[in-house]
Amino acid sequence: xxxxxxxxxxxxxxxxxxxxxxxxxxxxxxxxxxxxxxxxxxxxxxxxxxxxxxxxxxxxxxxxxxxxxxxxxxxxxxxxxxxxxxxxxxxxxxxxxxxxxxxxxxxxxxxxxxxxxxxxxxxxxxxxxxxxxxxxxxxxxxxxxxxxxxxxxxxxxxxxxxxxxxxxxxxxxxxxxxxxxxxxxxxxxxxxxxxxxxxxxxxxxxxxxxxxxxxxxxxxxxxxxxxxxxxxxxxxxxxxxxxxxxxxxxxxxxxxxxxxxxxxxxxxxxxxxxxxxxxxxxxxxxxxxxxxxxxxxxxxxxxxxxxxxxxxxxxxxxxxxxxxxxxxxxxxxxxxxxxxxxxxxxxxxxxxxxxxxxxxxxxxxxxxxxxxxxxxxxxxxxxxxxxxxxxx
Amino acid sequence: xxxxxxxxxxxxxxxxxxxxxxxxxxxxxxxxxxxxxxxxxxxxxxxxxxxxxxxxxxxxxxxxxxxxxxxxxxxxxxxxxxxxxxxxxxxxxxxxxxxxxxxxxxxxxxxxxxxxxxxxxxxxxxxxxxxxxxxxxxxxxxxxxxxxxxxxxxxxxxxxxxxxxxxxxxxxxxxxxxxxxxxxxxxxxxxxxxxxxxxxxxxxxxxxxxxxxxxxxxxxxxxxxxxxxxxxxxxxxxxxxxxxxxxxxxxxxxxxxxxxxxxxxxxxxxxxxxxxxxxxxxxxxxxxxxxxxxxxxxxxxxxxxxxxxxxxxxxxxxxxxxxxxxxxxxxxxxxxxxxxxxxxxxxxxxxxxxxxxxxxxxxxxxxxxxxxxxxxxxxxxxxxxxx
Numbered sequence: 036x037x038x039x040x041x042x043x044x045x046x047x048x049x050x051x052x053x054x055x056x057x058x059x060x061x062x063x064x065x066x067x068x069x070x071x072x073x074x075x076x077x078x079x080x081x082x083x084x085x086x087x088x089x090x091x092x093x094x095x096x097x098x099x100x101x102x103x104x105x106x107x108x109x110x111x112x113x114x115x116x117x118x119x120x121x122x123x124x125x126x127x128x129x130x131x132x133x134x135x136x137x138x139x140x141x142x143x144x145x146x147x148x149x150x151x152x153x154x155x156x157x158x159x160x161x162x163x164x165x166x167x168x169x170x171x172x173x174x175x176x177x178x179x180x181x182x183x184x185x186x187x188x189x190x191x192x193x194x195x196x197x198x199x200x201x202x203x204x205x206x207x208x209x210x211x212x213x214x215x216x217x218x219x220x221x222x223x224x225x226x227x228x229x230x231x232x233x234x235x236x237x238x239x240x241x242x243x244x245x246x247x248x249x250x251x252x253x254x255x256x257x258x259x260x261x262x263x264x265x266x267x268x269x270x271x272x273x274x275x276x277x278x279x280x281x282x283x284x285x286x287x288x289x290x291x292x293x294x295x296x297x298x299x300x301x302x303x304x305x306x307x308x309x310x311x312x313x314x315x316x317x318x319x320x321x322x323x324x325x326x327x328x329x330x331x332x333x334x335x336x337x338x339x340x341x342x343x344x345x346x347x348x349x350x351x352x353x354x355x356x357x358x359x360x361x362x363x364x365x366x367x368x369x370x371x372x373x374x375x376x377x378x379x380x381x382x383x384x385x386x387x388x389x390x391x392x393x394x395x396x397x398x399x400x401x402x403x404x405x406x407x408x409x410x411x412x413x414x415x416x417x418x419x420x421x422x423x424x425x426x427x
Numbered sequence: 428x429x430x431x432x433x434x435x436x437x438x439x440x441x442x443x444x445x446x447x448x449x450x451x452x453x454x455x456x457x458x459x460x461x462x463x464x465x466x467x468x469x470x471x472x473x474x475x476x477x478x479x480x481x482x483x484x485x486x487x488x489x490x491x492x493x494x495x496x497x498x499x500x501x502x503x504x505x506x507x508x509x510x511x512x513x514x515x516x517x518x519x520x521x522x523x524x525x526x527x528x529x530x531x532x533x534x535x536x537x538x539x540x541x542x543x544x545x546x547x548x549x550x551x552x553x554x555x556x557x558x559x560x561x562x563x564x565x566x567x568x569x570x571x572x573x574x575x576x577x578x579x580x581x582x583x584x585x586x587x588x589x590x591x592x593x594x595x596x597x598x599x600x601x602x603x604x605x606x607x608x609x610x611x612x613x614x615x616x617x618x619x620x621x622x623x624x625x626x627x628x629x630x631x632x633x634x635x636x637x638x639x640x641x642x643x644x645x646x647x648x649x650x651x652x653x654x655x656x657x658x659x660x661x662x663x664x665x666x667x668x669x670x671x672x673x674x675x676x677x678x679x680x681x682x683x684x685x686x687x688x689x690x691x692x693x694x695x696x697x698x699x700x701x702x703x704x705x706x707x708x709x710x711x712x713x714x715x716x717x718x719x720x721x722x723x724x725x726x727x728x729x730x731x732x733x734x735x736x737x738x739x740x741x742x743x744x745x746x747x748x749x750x751x752x753x754x755x756x757x758x759x760x761x762x763x764x765x766x767x768x769x770x771x772x773x774x775x776x777x778x779x780x781x782x783x784x785x786x787x788x789x790x791x792x793x794x795x796x797x798x799x800x801x802x803x804x805x806x807x808x809x810x811x812x813x814x
Contacts, residue, residue: 052707058700062693069686099587104490105517140488141661149674152489205487207659239491272587293679300686303458304693310451311697314444318704373678379490381675 040330040339045347048319049354059315060355062308063400067359069304071396072366073297075386077290079371083384084286086222088278089166091123091255095248095265098274102285102378103137103246110134110243112271116250121261123251125164132250133158133165136236139380140228142203143195153194154380155184155205155228157235157245165251166219174199174215179231185215187225189383193372197228205230205238223282223375226382249278288376305403308355312407316348320415327415328423341416348408349401356400360393430725434732438740441705448701449741452790455694456745456782460774461753462687463781466680468761468772469673475604476666478639479508480540481646483632486659492628493658498534500652501632506645510634511537514614518581518590520571528567529767530581530610532617538562540633543602550575550596558616560595566607566766568597581610586621600770608766633665691789698741699793702734706797713801714809723802730798731791738790742783749774749782 049056095116096106108116117130125131136157141150160179163169177183182205186197196203202210211230219225236242252261255277262275320327327340335343366386375382438445483501485491492514501510511534518530535555538546546562554560563573573579579592592612600607618626636645646662653660663671673680706713713726758772801809 054703055700058696058703062696062700065689065693065696069689097587099519099582100584101519105585138488139490144674147674147677149671149677151675207654239488296683300458300462303454303461304690307451307455307458307690307693307697310447310454311693311700314447314451314697314701314704317444317447318708322708371678371682374675 040335040343042346045343045350048323048347049351052319055315055318056351059311060351060358062311063352063355063403064359064362066301066304066308066403067356067396067400068362070297070301070399071360071363071388071392072386073293073300074392074395075363075366075388076371076384077294077297078389078392079384079387080290080293080375080382081283081286082387083221083382084223084282084375085279086220087224088282089251090279091252092278093250093252093258093261093275094278094281095250095273095275096246098266098272100274103135104139104379106246107241107244108134108246108248108273110245112273113245113248115271116248116265116273119250119261119264121250121252121257121264123253125161129161130250131165132248133162134232134245134248135159135162136232136239136241136244137246138235138239138241139378140203140205142197145193145195151194151374152380153190153197153228154226154378154382155230155235156224157232158229159232162229165249166224168222169217169219169224171215172218174213177214177229177231180233181231182209182211182234183214184211184228184230185217186213186229187227188216188218189225189370190227190381191216193381193383205235209238221385223285223382226380285375285377289373292376301399305399309403309407312348312352312404313411315351316344316408316411317414319347320344320411323415324418324423327418328420328425331418331420332424337416340418341412344412344415345405345408348412349404352400352404352407353397356397359400360396363396364388364393430728431732434729435736437705437729437733438736444701444704445737448697448737449744451697452694452738452741452786453745453748455690455697456742456786457749457752458690459687459694459785460745460749460778460782461757462683462690463778464753464758464772464774465769466683466687467775467778468769469676469680471604471769471771472669473666473673475602476664476669477543477635478642478664478666479636480665481634481636481642481649481662482665482668483634483649483660483662484630486650486661489631491658492630493632493660495627495629497653497658497660498629498632501634501649504645504649504652506636506638506641506648508635508637509536509540510632511535511540512614512629512632513537514617514628514630516586516610516612516617517584518610519584521580521582521589526570527765527767528570528608528610529606530612532614533611534614537611537633540635543600543605544598545601546596546598554595557593557595558613559592561592561610561612562596562598563594563611564605564607564609564766565597565599566763567610568594570608570763586617586625590620603771603773606767606770607762608770691785694741694786695789695793698734698738698790699797701737702730702790702794703797705733706730706801710801710804710809713804714806714811717806717809726802727798730801731794734790734794734798735787738787739783741790742786745786746779746782749779 100106113134117132123131138155139152140155142153143150177185192198202212205211265273265275370383370385372383498512514532516530516532520526554562573594577594581590642664649662650660754774761769761772
């Protein structure tokens with residue numbers, strides 16, 4: 036059995052040289068903070084777009100287009116698509132599906148310089164029954180067939196003209212008026228403007244066209260037969276995807292970019308912080324030569340010295356890691372707004388933590404402590420007790 | 428030997444610790460340089476924008492087209508030397524869906540308007556005579572594995588179907604902001620191949636003006652003319668256009684800026700830690716120095732001098748590391764694979780100088796507090812102190 040050096044010995048040691056402990060743990064905390072924040076952001080992007088998808092909905096776009104923005108479907112085909120037997124019916128007998136037009140418009144940012152693309156969607160009258168989670172949280176619903184629009188709550192107040200009662204220009208002398216604000220459980224629709232399908236189409240010269248058709252299926256398993264029937268019709272030239280799959284693709288580029296950036300930063304940063312921990316441990320071991328010699332003389336084995344110092348450096352790094360992770364959780368209150376590469380439009384995200392992210396952040400801290408503490412601990416374990424006690 | 432040299436030599440007392448500190452801080456410098464280079468590479472498009480070029484697009488949205496006849500109106504505006512039009516085509520390489528590159532249908536005069544794209548005269552002539560011809564950037568040509576005379580098939584995302592092209596020319600860049608991964612072909616070929624309804628529409632107009640100082644006035648004049656028409660326009664200098672594109676990504680840029688400040692904080696903690704440790708171990712020596720007649724100021728100079736030496740060393744090592752890693756490794760990779768976003772990924776000389784200055788500055792700041800404390804200590808206290 037290995038004789039263990041009491042944990043309290045290590046913990047007290049950390050408090051003896053407080054400023055050094057704080058500096059080393061602070062460096063580690065910053066690394067963990069950056070790492071966890073970036074992962075939370077990347078997760079936030081995936082989640083925000085993922086929440087836009089309903090599990091039993093299929094999206095139909097023109098073959099070859101990879102986003103609603105570049106897709107176009109003739110109005111006459113919409114009825115054909117929705118007439119399929121796989122498509123669910125609404126209580127009034129109408130098919131439960133929507134043909135929508137999706138575009139982006141440039142609006143002036145508020146609180147920051149420049150303009151950005153905001154997604155604008157022309158929606159049919161039954162959109163609220165189709166997307167059941169959408170709720171008007173302020174103002175009222177837009178009157179069908181008018182220039183009234185409603186806006187997602189995430190972009191409210193972020194752009195010029197995007198607040199209750201304000202207007203923005205879709206085309207000359209035809210201002211669109213914001214009459215309501217809606218929520219959709221934190222999905223990317225909350226970063227969109229919704230207006231009447233026909234108004235939007237005529238304002239942008241897209242008469243007789245929609246960008247995409249979404250259909251609620253009787254049952255999610257019927258996607259294959261729905262897909263087969265539509266994709267095999269050469270006259271249509273269309274493409275069918277599960278809505279979840281579509282939004283996964285929409286978030287892939289941006290979230291991959293942010294993850295890659297974050298991992299690269301974390302690697303460089305952690306090398307720096309690891310060396311910081313190493314310096315601290317080396318110094319604390321050099322200062323405790325006599326103590327280590329005494330411990331060895333008392334009968335503690337090399338292994339227990341090694342373990343003891345590894346524990347000390349792990350305690351140091353976990354302390355830093357915990358501070359960093361908690362600080363990163365605080366980022367949950369920050370809203371991050373950027374352009375999504377796939378949809379070319381501004382989407383507001385939040386930093387969303389998961390247990391997995393917090394765990395891997397702590398793991399990163401532990402690894403930094405382990406690697407940073409290893410060589411100093413080996414040095415301590417290899418000390419000759421007699422020489423060490425003499426302080427040579 | 429003067430005091431500064433003594434201070435500098437103090438850094439060699441604990442060679443192992445100094446080495447670790449320099450390596451740690453140098454890695455931080457490397458990370459800092461990497462982040463700043465990402466930021467400066469992002470700005471290249473705006474920094475090197477042509478001063479005599481204007482862009483005209485649809486006022487409401489960049490996805491909406493302009494009527495083709497607008498080009499004639501723009502060409503007639505006084506002060507406009509040349510103007511050409513283009514359409515974003517949005518092609519995909521059927522062999523690799525994830526390759527992103529710009530594919531644009533252009534009016535032939537665009538080659539004169541964008542004169543920073545260098546192309547051999549015989550290749551240019553061949554392209555002008557070939558309806559299905561294409562001109563490809565050298566980086567993209569390498570990636571697609573094509574040479575002059577090869578046939579290429581691309582899939583259209585906005586204009587559906589498979590499109591056949593012949594590569595007639597490969598252009599090189601005369602300026603570092605040029606995206607060397609563009610695929611350009613005749614606008615006429617596009618226009619005659621698409622349904623009637625979509626024809627005779629252009630994405631944007633690029634014009635060159637005689638006098639760069641009159642850019643704002645000419646832009647206003649163009650927009651004024653079209654203000655009365657069905658489709659209104661927004662005209663601005665190439666620089667403003669590039670800047671407004673970057674503003675869309677401003678949140679990411681801000682985040683990178685914040686992260687680059689955090690790395691400086693980490694670096695300061697590494698340096699400060701080492702300095703504080705050194706001071707603590709040598710407190711008795713400072714007492715001896717004071718006892719033999721050195722003033723508190725001298726003690727301060729010793730400590731700060733040592734910190735500056737370590738900081739300078741870290742900065743220089745960091746810069747030396749960053750050149751092969753950031754410029755030769757990452758830079759080459761990004762230029763070849765993400766050319767449309769980072770056409771020119773190199774470390775700016777100012778970034779290197781800034782990195783070294785900041786490292787020295789931060790190590791000085793990190794040393795000030797321990798130096799102040801050590802110099803305030805009374806001789807007897809210092810002598811009594813046990814490290």
